[in-house]
Amino acid sequence: MDVSDIIKDNAFKVSNTVEMLKSEAEDNMATTEELAAGMEETSAATEEVTATSDTILSNVEK
Numbered sequence: 262m263d264v265s266d267i268i269k270d271n272a273f274k275v276s277n278t279v280e281m282l283k284s285e286a287e288d289n290m291a292t293t294e295e296l297a298a299g300m301e302e303t304s305a306a307t308e309e310v311t312a313t314s315d316t317i318l319s320n321v322e323k
Contacts, residue, residue: 262270
């Protein structure tokens with residue numbers, strides 16, 4: 262194996278590694294988006310529970 266073949270082999274390995282990292286980064290982005298959506302839903306549900314609780318408390322105090 263000469264230097265040219267070693268360079269080609271290393272370039273191929275680097276290219277494969279870059280593609281793998283790109284794929285994993287895309288997976289991480291999708292997971293982050295799903296987590297953000299879940300957090301928004303949780304926040305909305307918390308606000309609804311708080312509003313309902315406030316309504317119940319105000320009705321009890323009457």
